[in-house]
Every structure is written in C-alpha cells, then in structure tokens.
Amino acid sequence: MGLATAVATIPVVIGGPLSGVLIDWAGARRFSxxxxxxxxxxxxxxxxxxxxxxxxMWGLxxxxxxxxxxxxxxxxxxTVLLPSLAQKSSLPLERAVGLSSGA
Structure with missing residues (x-):
C-alpha cells in the first residue's frame, strides 16, 4: 500500500510544475x-x-x-476557470471559492 501511495504521489509532484505549461497549451477548459x-x-x-x-501490480x-x-x-x-464561472453566474467570488473548496 505504501508503494502504491508513493507511485501515485510522485506524478502529482511532477505534474504540478507542468500545470501552467499544459494549461497554456491546451486551454483551461479543454485541459480540465x-x-x-x-x-x-x-x-x-x-x-x-x-x-x-x-x-x-505493475498495471495498477x-x-x-x-x-x-x-x-x-x-x-x-x-481553479483558473473559477473567477469567470463566478462572474457568469453572478455569484460573489468568495462564495464560488467556498463552494468549490467544499465540493
């Protein structure tokens, strides 16, 4: 279980720094x-x-x-899409962030 958790966490650490590049390349909506x-x-x-x-196990x-x-x-x-969605729905940004975080 520990090895599976490590295998699942390492790509998250690698994918984090690449987030901006991937989102710029594909667009936030499309990449989401x-x-x-x-x-x-x-x-x-x-x-x-x-x-x-x-x-x-290797397949997992x-x-x-x-x-x-x-x-x-x-x-x-x-997260990038949240401000524009809040504006389109006439929802205050603070409430949209709270709803998004809660979900």
Missing part, C-alpha cells in the same frame, strides 16, 4: 475536461480489471501514474 476524462478512465480501468482479476502502478500526472494540472485548470 481532458484531465477529468483520463482520471475517470483510469479509475474505471482499475475497478474493471481488478474485478476480473486481471490487474497485476501504471494506471496510478497516468491518473496522477493529470490530476494536479486538472485541479489547477478548474
């Missing part, structure tokens, strides 16, 4: 959607392959890495 889709697919693959007993590690690389930039992209 891409990162959520990849994260969802990796979670689905882990659940499906595990239930079928076809998930070796690869799926955790794929998910971790995109999670931090995806969270950053959603």
């Amino acid at each position: 959607i891409i990162s959520d889709a990849i994260s969802g697919l990796t979670v689905l693959a882990i659940a499906l392959l595990s239930s079928l007993s076809h998930l070796p 590690y690869l799926l955790l890495i794929a998910s971790g690389v995109f999670d931090t930039p995806g969270q950053t992209a959603r």
